[in-house]
Amino acid sequence: MISALSGGIGILSILTAAAWLGLAWVPGGPDGTVGRVALGVACLGAVAVGILLLVAPRTGPLARVVFLGAADLGCALTALSCSDARVGLASTVTLGLVGSYAAFFTSRRVTAGQIAASAVVIIAVLVVGLTGGDQSIGSLYPFAAQAAFAGVFLTAILHYGFAAIGTRNSLQTGGPMRDELTEVLTRHGLYSAASTSLGALNRKDYLVVVRVHLDQFQDIAVGDGRERGEQVLKRVASRLAQGVRGGDFVARTGDAEFSALAGVTHEGVRIFANRFRELVFSVEDPVPVSASVGVAFAPTPIPSTGVQVAIDALLDRAEVAMRSAQDAGGDRVEIDWSVPDPMPSANAEAHS
Structure with missing residues (x-):
């Protein structure tokens, strides 16, 4: 099951790279060399982590944290490279995919860090859109709400659900399934x-x-x-x-x-x-x-x-x-x- 889930997320990461690449031709997407380079870097990173997850689905704790950091950086680069903050906020919906990975594969602390990182990315795009463009909070609000749900609230909901399942398994087996310190099995x-x-x-x-x-x-x-x-x-x-x-x-x-x-x-x-x-x-x-x-x-x-x-x-x-x-x-x-x-x-x- 772990291999199937990790491989599925790897495929989604590659599809995400393709979706981000499509932003280069969307009105409101990157309109300068710097923005397009940032978008290219993000796409390459998404492809790299996708291949990693397909080749080595059972990654260790360090590799999982590196994956999350690379994915969050890619989301931030993609969102901030867009000239229209609404397009940028729409692209941060991919944080939901990253958060799902964090909720299932990582510890409570790492998941909390992922939620915080998602919030920072969304807020940064909002601030840039309000201060550097013609958008108003009213025009950005619907996009910010869907981004917050995907990247923040959905991650928290999934983590709570997986934690509840883990608690149930702990009651059935007489103990926790994973060691909290090292994240390997108990x-x-x-x-x-x-x-x-x-x-x-x-x-x-x-x-x-x-x-x-x-x-x-x-x-x-x-x-x-x-x-x-x-x-x-x-x-x-x-x-x-x-x-x-x-x-x-x-x-x-x-x-x-x-x-x-x-x-x-x-x-x-x-x-x-x-x-x-x-x-x-x-x-x-x-x-x-x-x-x-x-x-x-x-x-x-x-x-x-x-x-x-x-x-x-x-x-x-x-x-x-x-x-x-x-x-x-x-x-x-x-x-x-x-x-x-x-x-x-x-x-x-x-x-x-």
């Missing part, structure tokens, strides 16, 4: 994502869980403070989320722990595990961290009625392997090569 979100994608996961030989512990996190959080620790978690979470393939999932399953779930071949178990160890460490980080990685896997198919039981069993086995990697000094991968039944029946229901 353990409950991992259950839901795996259940939704079980058909694709079962087409592989094994269901594998990788559990990652940040070795130096406790020292950073104590020595440098909570804020520095949160920055480390956000950076690592973003790299892990961007480093997985479509159909793989990343969740935060502890204070300094992340888990990943995927369907793999037997040969892919070690490759998948080592990739996550490599994604954690970066020499470019202000405070580089290494990872102790534990891995467990089970043969497919996983029955649809036992997804949570199977994942819990894999998480427990991967945690034992992860602790073994920590005890051995960290910065290494330990794999539990035992392959029990994917659906452990003894006392399994008690764990769910």
Whole structure:
């Protein structure tokens, strides 16, 4: 669903670029070189982000914020380049598309920032139209109202609706679906994502869980403070989320722990595990961290009625392997090569 929605927004972004380009021939559109250049830059940006969303629909938190910033800048350039403020305000209706993306894919703070950015763009176009042209507030009011509804109120309504759905899912599953700090899945979100994608996961030989512990996190959080620790978690979470393939999932399953779930071949178990160890460490980080990685896997198919039981069993086995990697000094991968039944029946229901 996420891939389909993100790809759909990518297509709409490209169509938006085409609509903006059409403003160059609309009466009241850009009437000078500067305006046309600004419009061209906005169109190129819309095409670029559209292609990005089509190629890599599961973008990380940083990429999503960059997308929103680029889209807002494109809307502002397009609207302010028009010689008629009414045409400019009409073009800002595309902020509704951007706001929809923010409401679904991002956190409450980012969505609030998007609403504020939309309001700033609309107000700026109004001010320029009233001070630099012959338009009156009466002639601009209908266009400003529709722009405000699309860019501000619709975004808020959608965000409230998605938040309500998320609350309902939280009540049904016993917890939130996404981690508020890092924006990756929670353990409950991992259950839901795996259940939704079980058909694709079962087409592989094994269901594998990788559990990652940040070795130096406790020292950073104590020595440098909570804020520095949160920055480390956000950076690592973003790299892990961007480093997985479509159909793989990343969740935060502890204070300094992340888990990943995927369907793999037997040969892919070690490759998948080592990739996550490599994604954690970066020499470019202000405070580089290494990872102790534990891995467990089970043969497919996983029955649809036992997804949570199977994942819990894999998480427990991967945690034992992860602790073994920590005890051995960290910065290494330990794999539990035992392959029990994917659906452990003894006392399994008690764990769910």
